[in-house]
Amino acid sequence: MKIYLVGGAVRDALLGLPIKDRDHLVVGASITQMQQQGFRQVGKSFPVFLHPDSGEEYALARTERKTGYGYGGFDFDAAPTVTLEQDLIRRDLTINAMARDSEGQLHDPHGGMADLNARILRHVSPAFVEDPLRVLRVARFAARFHHLGFTVAAQTLRLMQQLSDSGELAHLSAERVWQETERALAEPNPEIYFELLHQCGALAVLFPELAALQGVAQPEAYHGGLDALAHTLLALQLAATEQAPPSVRFAVLLHDLGKALTPKSEWPRHIGHESAGLKPVKALCERLRVPNEWRDLALQVCAQHLNVHRALTLKPSTLLKLFDRCDVWRKPERFSHTLDASRLDAIGRPDQQQAAYPAQAYLQGALAAANRVCVKAIVADGFKGPAIREELSQRRLLALAQFKARESNS
Ligand SMILES: Nc1ccn([C@@H]2O[C@H](COP(=O)(O)OP(=O)(O)OP(=O)(O)O)[C@@H](O)[C@H]2O)c(=O)n1
Incomplete structure (x- = not known):
């Protein structure tokens, strides 16, 4: 042997x-x-x-x-x-x-x-097409080795197209697709994975919600002429550049899915795309059996990214509502990830990559102020049962109003 x-x-x-x-x-x-x-x-x-x-x-x-x-x-x-x-x-x-x-x-x-x-990802033989998982594997290797200069050979890309056209991808199990995708998200250039899947036609089969973002116009002033897919992939690239955790990268990937559902007559505006996006985010996560924690972050980013962007203009009561909806009291890390993903959305445009994003520090400050409200003090003041919760909200609201006043004066 x-x-x-x-x-x-x-x-x-x-x-x-x-x-x-x-x-x-x-x-x-x-x-x-x-x-x-x-x-x-x-x-x-x-x-x-x-x-x-x-x-x-x-x-x-x-x-x-x-x-x-x-x-x-x-x-x-x-x-x-x-x-x-x-x-x-x-x-x-x-x-x-x-x-x-x-x-x-x-x-x-x-x-x-x-x-x-020569930095080429090339199939070994025509038997490449016998395994549809290889479409995802090649895209994942391209995402991993892009920074070393690797590209996919034209003939290999054609075989990936052939596999996507054949209907074979539909036979891949959700676990396999997610396993490759989760690994691709952790690579240095995850956007290349999705770009290649798009180029070979696999994105439309495996991630139709994302493929539908192609060609969706957005306001020039905010997005520098990028369509919704190009903007999403740029934001994803920035997320990887700053080594954001893969779950944040995933949330960035899904944050604008609602834009594909805006009637064309309303383009380039996408009023309500945050709530419209929840359905496709849920559908994608369910289909691929995405872990609950990742799904919940993606849903939160989808629902709240515009509120986070306009944080400085929000009333104290709206800030409190945002915190309550995001369950920041029990899930502070998830909220911190939501802030990162929202910032990546804001800077994920050609001319904004170095732009400041004051909303993040502002919300962190507001949350710290609200968190200084102490439940023990409320109990010591004699509140009991449901009245404790009520008083907690009142004191948090006051803390947020004071925070907002301090910030506007500084
Ligand atoms: N669908 C597949 C899976 C694996 N392989 C072969 O099996 C080897 C080992 O597979 P795996 O451990 O999945 O990949 P690695 O190349 O070791 O890469 P990684 O660093 O991602 O583990 C690969 O190099 C490749 O030769 C293959 O041809 N086709």
Whole structure:
């Protein structure tokens, strides 16, 4: 038996990047031989083992044949006669289809090194189209490696288009789509993931709510001529540049979905798009089984981003209403994320990227003032039962009025 290091570990080492997982390929061994050597089998659909000491993954070399729809519809042959070349040719991208043997020799039958040097994401073979998940994987790798200069080969993009047109994407499970999307959101250029999905037609299939933002006009004065999709993706890019948490990036991505529902006759204005957006945000999150915490932040940003923008003009009672609706008392971190996402919306336009956003500090100050109201003091003053809550609101309101007066005088 011969063992090779394969996939991401080989690619990342060649790119000078830190290595996360080390995947190994075993050629010329049977399942029984692996078990006899103490490897523990974990793969359900094909033979993958864990090393008894290191816990690293060892997969038997295999060929694949498509037998049905989607990601799972495959037949595998993992016989000891399957060669290294046969295994590498079934892989997605040439830069992922290199192997290194135990003597340190690189095995690169598909030009992975040349593509790595030329910064090209290229499919290995026409069998690329047998796995629709690869549309998302390529877009995710493009989002990860964009800053290193990588682009997708024209022919690979055509295969991604072909897969999107074929209807195969509909067979991907929600978990798979979300898993790739969540990872893409954490990459340095998540906007590239969505741009590529849009270019190949996958956005309209998997994220129709987002694709519908394309061509939706917005007021020139606020958005510098960008349509709603371009504005959203610019704001997403800025979110990644300032290393906002992925949940904030996701909320930024969905904040304007309501704009796709404005009747064209009202363009470029989008009155009420915050409340109109709640339905598509919910639909998208439900369909992809987005974690509740992420969904709730996205809903809050969608509903409140305009209120946050105009914070300085809000009456103390409206400020209190905003805080109550956002449940800032119990969820301060979520509100702080809502402020970040709203600021990213405000600066996500060509000429505003360095602009100040006073609403954020103002709302943080207002919240700190309201938070100084102490429940213990209310109880000590003799309030009981529901009267405590009532008095709490009154005192918070007073604190906000005083805060607002101080701010207008300064
Ligand atoms: N749909 C897929 C999934 C995986 N692979 C192959 O399996 C390897 C390991 O997959 P995975 O661990 O998902 O990706 P990595 O390349 O290791 O990248 P990451 O850093 O994202 O883990 C990939 O390099 C690729 O050769 C593939 O061809 N097609």
